[in-house]
Amino acid sequence: MEKSYVSLDTKICIFCGKQFEIGIILDKRLKNTLEKNTITGIDLCPECTKEDYILLIEIDEDKSSIESDESVKPENAYKTGRAIYVKMKHFQKIFGTTSKNKFSFINERGYNKFQNNL
Numbered sequence: 001m002e003k004s005y006v007s008l009d010t011k012i013c014i015f016c017g018k019q020f021e022i023g024i025i026l027d028k029r030l031k032n033t034l035e036k037n038t039i040t041g042i043d044l045c046p047e048c049t050k051e052d053y054i055l056l057i058e059i060d061e062d063k064s065s066i067e068s069d070e071s072v073k074p075e076n077a078y079k080t081g082r083a084i085y086v087k088m089k090h091f092q093k094i095f096g097t098t099s100k101n102k103f104s105f106i107n108e109r110g111y112n113k114f115q116n117n118l
């Protein structure tokens, strides 16, 4: 495919794996260097996003790379295949904080805790 100076800013859905476009990217020199799509990261796609909910995705802590601040980068998360939608207000109540993200990672213990509380 021919390259262009404009490309679709594309992310990959952490949950379903689908690619989705969120905007455009321009080559600032207006040179034809870009593919039709440019993958810029991982997020939750519109179809997997639920208003007022956060998706908690279970990960295997032993197989994931945990950062020093205990966060996990999406590309380093080893997902188990289980996930659970939780109302943001429940998430807030349990963790005492809100999240600007549409998803978060959770370990098995946390997952079971949420599952038993719903």
Ligand SMILES: [Zn+2]
Binding pocket: 013, 014, 015, 016, 017, 018, 044, 045, 046, 047, 048
């Ligand atoms: Zn999705």
